[in-house]
Amino acid sequence: MIAWDEWKRGARGALLYLGAAVLSIVYCYSRLPEIKYRGFAISLLFANKVSARKFKSTVVDRTSPFLALLH
Numbered sequence: 001m002i003a004w005d006e007w008k009r010g011a012r013g014a015l016l017y018l019g020a021a022v023l024s025i026v027y028c029y030s031r032l033p034e035i036k037y038r039g040f041a042i043s044l045l046f047a048n049k050v051s052a053r054k055f056k057s058t059v060v061d062r063t064s065p066f067l068a069l070l071h
Contacts, residue, residue, distance in 0.1 A: 033052035035042050041060040050058050 031052060033045075033055040035055065038045065038055060038060075044060060045055055045058060
């Protein structure tokens with residue numbers, strides 16, 4: 001794959017990289033959590049094993065000294 005002249009694929013070789021890019025985007029969208037406005041409690045959410053999809057909707061009590069997680 002490194003030597004394009006030996007691979008004999010031409011422009012179709014880009015489809016391999018397109019497929020890898022699409023798979024990477026799907027993985028990142030589905031597995032990485034949204035941490036917007038959650039910088040202070042991100043370690044708490046990971047420690048309590050909250051699903052990445054539930055990061056946005058999980059309520060964290062900011063007034064508690066231990067940042068208790070509310071369900």
